[in-house]
Amino acid sequence: MPVIKDGRLVEDDWTFIPDFLPLDEVARPVVSLARWRDGDCALRARNGRLGLRLPNDTDPAAIGADLDRFALIELEFPVFKDGRAYSQARLLRERHGYRGELRAVGEVVRDQYFFLERCGFDSVSVAGDKADQGRALEGWYEAMAEISVPMQPAADQRPPASSLRERRRAAAVAS
Amino acid sequence: MYRYDEFDSTLVNERVVQFRGQVARRLSGELDEDHFKPLRLMNGLYLQLHAYMLRVAIPYGTLDSLQMRRLARIARVYDRGYGHFTTRQNIQYNWPKLAEVPDLLAELAEVEMHAIQTSGNCIRNVTADHFAGAAADEVEDPRIHAEIIRQWSTLHPEFSFLPRKFKIAVTGAARDRAAIKVHDIGLQLRRDAAGEVGFRVIVGGGQGRTPMIGPTIREFLPKADLLSYLEAILRVYNRLGRRDNLFKARIKILVASVGADIFAAMVEEEWRALRGGSLDLPAEEVARIAAYFAPPPFENLPAQDTGFEAMRFEDRDFARWCRTNLHVHKQPGYAILSISLKPVGGVPGDATAEQMEAVADLAERYGQDEIRVSHEQNLVLPHVRLRDVHAVWQGLVAAGLGAANIGLVSDMISCPGLDYCNLANARSIPVAQRIATRFADLDRQHDIGELKLKISGCINACGHHHVGHIGILGVDKKGREFYQITLGGSAGEDASLGDIVGPAFSYDDVVDAVESLVETYLDLREEGELFLDAYRRVGLAPFKEALYAGH
Numbered sequence: 001m002p003v004i005k006d007g008r009l010v011e012d013d014w015t016f017i018p019d020f021l022p023l024d025e026v027a028r029p030v031v032s033l034a035r036w037r038d039g040d041c042a043l044r045a046r047n048g049r050l051g052l053r054l055p056n057d058t059d060p061a062a063i064g065a066d067l068d069r070f071a072l073i074e075l076e077f078p079v080f081k082d083g084r085a086y087s088q089a090r091l092l093r094e095r096h097g098y099r100g101e102l103r104a105v106g107e108v109v110r111d112q113y114f115f116l117e118r119c120g121f122d123s124v125s126v127a128g129d130k131a132d133q134g135r136a137l138e139g140w141y142e143a144m145a146e147i148s149v150p151m152q153p154a155a156d157q158r159p160p161a162s163s164l165r166e167r168r169r170a171a172a173v174a175s
Numbered sequence: 176m177y178r179y180d181e182f183d184s185t186l187v188n189e190r191v192v193q194f195r196g197q198v199a200r201r202l203s204g205e206l207d208e209d210h211f212k213p214l215r216l217m218n219g220l221y222l223q224l225h226a227y228m229l230r231v232a233i234p235y236g237t238l239d240s241l242q243m244r245r246l247a248r249i250a251r252v253y254d255r256g257y258g259h260f261t262t263r264q265n266i267q268y269n270w271p272k273l274a275e276v277p278d279l280l281a282e283l284a285e286v287e288m289h290a291i292q293t294s295g296n297c298i299r300n301v302t303a304d305h306f307a308g309a310a311a312d313e314v315e316d317p318r319i320h321a322e323i324i325r326q327w328s329t330l331h332p333e334f335s336f337l338p339r340k341f342k343i344a345v346t347g348a349a350r351d352r353a354a355i356k357v358h359d360i361g362l363q364l365r366r367d368a369a370g371e372v373g374f375r376v377i378v379g380g381g382q383g384r385t386p387m388i389g390p391t392i393r394e395f396l397p398k399a400d401l402l403s404y405l406e407a408i409l410r411v412y413n414r415l416g417r418r419d420n421l422f423k424a425r426i427k428i429l430v431a432s433v434g435a436d437i438f439a440a441m442v443e444e445e446w447r448a449l450r451g452g453s454l455d456l457p458a459e460e461v462a463r464i465a466a467y468f469a470p471p472p473f474e475n476l477p478a479q480d481t482g483f484e485a486m487r488f489e490d491r492d493f494a495r496w497c498r499t500n501l502h503v504h505k506q507p508g509y510a511i512l513s514i515s516l517k518p519v520g521g522v523p524g525d526a527t528a529e530q531m532e533a534v535a536d537l538a539e540r541y542g543q544d545e546i547r548v549s550h551e552q553n554l555v556l557p558h559v560r561l562r563d564v565h566a567v568w569q570g571l572v573a574a575g576l577g578a579a580n581i582g583l584v585s586d587m588i589s590c591p592g593l594d595y596c597n598l599a600n601a602r603s604i605p606v607a608q609r610i611a612t613r614f615a616d617l618d619r620q621h622d623i624g625e626l627k628l629k630i631s632g633c634i635n636a637c638g639h640h641h642v643g644h645i646g647i648l649g650v651d652k653k654g655r656e657f658y659q660i661t662l663g664g665s666a667g668e669d670a671s672l673g674d675i676v677g678p679a680f681s682y683d684d685v686v687d688a689v690e691s692l693v694e695t696y697l698d699l700r701e702e703g704e705l706f707l708d709a710y711r712r713v714g715l716a717p718f719k720e721a722l723y724a725g726h
């Protein structure tokens with residue numbers, strides 16, 4: 001399944017490897033939290049890029065100490081109205097300082113893109129055929145442009161209305 | 176009143192364009208109903224049995240005449256000439272066409288209104304005391320903080336897919352007119368020992384099938400910390416609230432299951448990590464918003480007005496109306512004036528386009544251009560000079576809005592019930608109408624005094640029956656409509672849930688039962704004692720006796 005990343009539709013070069021399969025030959029494996037937790041020394045010492053899939057009822061603090069081992073963390077949306085992963089994403093970014101790729105997987109649809117991006121996700125998986133994927137990418141661009149002034153701070157770089165007002169006040173005082 | 180700056184209007188206008196796109200994708204079939212549903216719900220659009228229903232937010236219940244006229248115009252152009260004011264300071268339109276809803280929203284945006292987050296599992300329209308800015312017992316205007324919350328919660332990226340809907344109410348007075356103890360979060364402005372103003376924070380109250388009076392999790396929260404604290408509560412809820420069972424998904428279930436103390440500790444822990452960050456409110460920002468809610472230019476008037484007194488003396492109907500529909504204003508020579516939307520035989524909360532326009536005219540001419548919507552489904556003109564009260568009353572009577580029954584037995588809250596709602600066990604509106612007709616004699620109602628009667632057609636409790644002095648709940652008994660009666664509920668600062676009085680009554684018998692309860696109260700009340708106080712003094716026994724003794 002391809003992903004939208006940096007405004008482009010790209011092939012997913014990561015592979016989720018179920019716990020019962022070996023990782024040996026896989027260049028970019030994504031492992032479950034259980035596998036990471038019970039991980040043998042080989043996994044822990046693994047000298048290559050590693051991805052982690054975090055169930056959405058897990059407190060990110062549970063892996064806080066291991067974060068720099070992961071180049072990718074996948075957060076799950078079992079159904080798109082289950083919004084727990086938004087909180088996980090903000091905690092990973094804002095509290096635990098995770099800098100790797102954060103990806104939304106599961107039922108992820110266009111109308112979540114803006115919220116996802118604001119919570120610190122930088123890629124989303126895209127389902128469907130070529131036509132669906134094209135529409136999703138189009139939707140991604142629309143979603144990013146739809147709301148220009150958010151009303152609250154989050155994990156993204158957009159200045160919220162409160163900061164813009166603050167700046168305006170500062171400018172008024174300065175002049 | 177708050178006025179949008181360019182940031183607020185940009186967002187609301189962009190939101191209209193966004194929803195226009197979503198509607199177009201729905202109409203073209205690109206979006207199926209399953210995926211359109213949460214999007215339309217975040218714009219207040221419900222799909223009911225026969226048609227769409229649009230719920231428009233009236234943030235903290237405040238409107239000016241321009242906005243009220245626009246609501247009237249929308250009723251006329253997009254609906255069938257009326258609207259329904261709800262218990263959550265919203266207005267609902269029952270017959271909009273999907274393809275026209277984007278135009279309707281654009282008309283609202285022109286007058287700084289919207290339908291954002293009036294439904295769906297997000298932070299809903301924030302409600303406040305409908306006497307805000309006018310009540311004599313107020314520490315500070317709660318709308319300042321309700322507006323701050325409105326902005327922060329609008330399209331919140333983390334909290335738009337919560338386990339369930341989330342309702343916040345704010346009051347600035349110890350006398351609770353906003354039902355803060357039966358909300359997901361209730362905030363009460365108060366002073367601490369040092370005279371500093373902050374909030375008491377109540378979490379996990381609610382009605383529905385599991386009614387709860389919310390516990391206080393923090394006695395005093397400094398004003399600057401409001402948003403970081405709310406974010407902490409919402410984050411704990413978003414992560415830990417149940418999502419496996421719709422009926423157990425509200426925050427009240429989480430708070431009750433872990434216990435208020437443990438819940439409070441979880442919030443405090445999250446808050447310690449959040450406070451001091453970008454959510455801290457600079458005093459300048461609070462001041463900027465507070466300035467919008469500065470009191471209107473009041474005249475220096477004597478506390479009494481001779482013309483007003485004379486009219487009260489001469490005109491018995493006017494005098495009677497004054498007894499229930501006027502309330503003490505903080506400014507001498509002014510009054511707070513309630514407009515009842517509960518005429519005998521009417522549908523509680525409904526108003527026609529013409530009535531909305533009449534209220535807009537009166538507010539503009541006599542009421543500092545301000546109108547409020549109360550959670551008891553009435554309207555309020557918060558700032559009227561005593562000398563103008565008679566003229567306003569005449570205008571109201573002419574518009575069919577002269578009911579002199581605020582707080583009395585016919586000022587009922589009733590849900591739509593079986594006539595409109597597919598979840599109902601029983602009819603509600605006809606029961607309300609029959610009770611109002613039985614007590615149509617106004618002198619009798621005035622003699623009975625304050626009595627809050629609330630009716631729901633099923634356990635979802637849209638009609639607030641749990642917190643009625645008399646609550647009536649529609650139940651289904653082998654396919655027949657029955658009504659269970661509770662006594663002693665209250666939504667005020669002394670909040671309590673009603674006690675079930677005994678076996679339910681049939682549709683035919685329920686009005687007699689209510690009358691018998693009222694007669695029992697009249698017999699046993701002490702001088703000046705209200706129904707609720709009398710019930711609290713004597714308990715269920717005499718009422719039970721009156722209802723079931725002969726059976």
Ligand code: HEM
Nearest residue numbers: 261262263342381382383384425591595596598635636637
């Ligand atoms: C006719 C269609 C309606 C339906 C199908 C409906 C459905 C529901 C449901 C399912 C709940 C329970 C939610 C929960 O506990 O999580 C509820 C609660 C509620 N509804 Fe309605 N409702 C309708 C109309 C109304 C109207 C017209 C009003 C206002 C006048 C209203 C006001 C409320 C209120 C205040 C609650 C309280 C629940 C709470 O927050 O604790 N509802 N409704």
Ligand code: SF4
Nearest residue numbers: 590596599632633637
């Ligand atoms: S209380 Fe029940 S019957 Fe009444 S409107 Fe709500 S869901 Fe419908």
